[in-house]
Amino acid sequence: MTAFTYIGAALAEIAGCFAFWAWLRLDRSPWWVAPGVASLCLFAYLLTLVDAEHAGRTYAAYGGVYIISALLWLWLAEEVRPDRWDLVGGAICLIGAAIILWGPRGSYAA
Template identity: 40%
Template sequence: MCRMHTLRVIALFVLAAFAEIGGAWLVWQGIREHRGAVFVGLGVVALALYGVIATFQPDPHFGRILAAYGGIFVAGSLAWGIVVDKFQPDVWDWTGAALCLLGAGIMMLAPR
């Protein structure tokens, strides 16, 4: 597999994760933390952007893209929690995230 192809897949997953996790966080802040409709609205826009970003993945199979993205989402959510919410994952969080990333890599980067 071409290095540029691999970098594109990874970059699109990172952008999608930022949009989805950030969007969900904004909605959470708007509703649960009572920060208002602007946060909710921005979150909805970010969540829509996540859907658009996923369409740029080079693999033509929606199911594979979303299944592999699930692994990225798990690891990205932990990273977001660490940076934004000062969450401290335990060994089981790290282990689970590593397994999810391994699965995502196998699905997206395996030779076919």
């Protein structure tokens, strides 16, 4: 369930941010802002559904998923194929996100 929630949050965040990008950088209508705001609200809500004890850990782990989603956006929406450094960086981020979210937690201090 966590993976689907993160993917949904990433899609909502990218869509919301792109709405502002379209308005401010691509000279689209200011009406793009309304669905952008709604999408960003959905993004924030979805992150609250992740089963984690601390918000900061949820957000940190989400960062890796967001990076992969942004690279997919680059490829599919902007038609720019990610290069090997994009892919290696994305893989490292996903590994880091998995460690942050699912790493064993003990009663000891790091």
